[in-house]
Amino acid sequence: GKQWYQRRVAITAGIDWSYYSSRVADPALVEDFKAKYAAVTIPKPEDTQSAGIGAAEANFKKEMAEYLAGAETRIAKFEASLAGLHAEKPLEDMTVSEYLADKPELRARIEADIESRAL
Numbered sequence: 001g002k003q004w005y006q007r008r009v010a011i012t013a014g015i016d017w018s019y020y021s022s023r024v025a026d027p028a029l030v031e032d033f034k035a036k037y038a039a040v041t042i043p044k045p046e047d048t049q050s051a052g053i054g055a056a057e058a059n060f061k062k063e064m065a066e067y068l069a070g071a072e073t074r075i076a077k078f079e080a081s082l083a084g085l086h087a088e089k090p091l092e093d094m095t096v097s098e099y100l101a102d103k104p105e106l107r108a109r110i111e112a113d114i115e116s117r118a119l
Helices: 002-013 017-023 027-039 050-087 096-100 104-117
Strands: none
Touching: 017 027, 096 104
């Protein structure tokens, strides 16, 4: 859009009409073409997108600020979970009871499964 327009304006400003007048056998032909060329106007395109892009950018910046504001809280939560995992006894050293001690829902499912299979 904008670059195309700027290139066209630069092209029209840079025509050396005297060069063509000295090279073409009929200088009146060059003058006629120059007059017709000067009559052509290149309208500047209307900017219909910048406002929407600006609004989308502002919204994106707001969303990212909110996301980053919550990042510290999420990082702290993940670090606490990781610290809890590191504090646990290795699985190979745990008994089933130790593993299920802090997982009452899993313990209840296992016990129900065992009871349903009892002879």
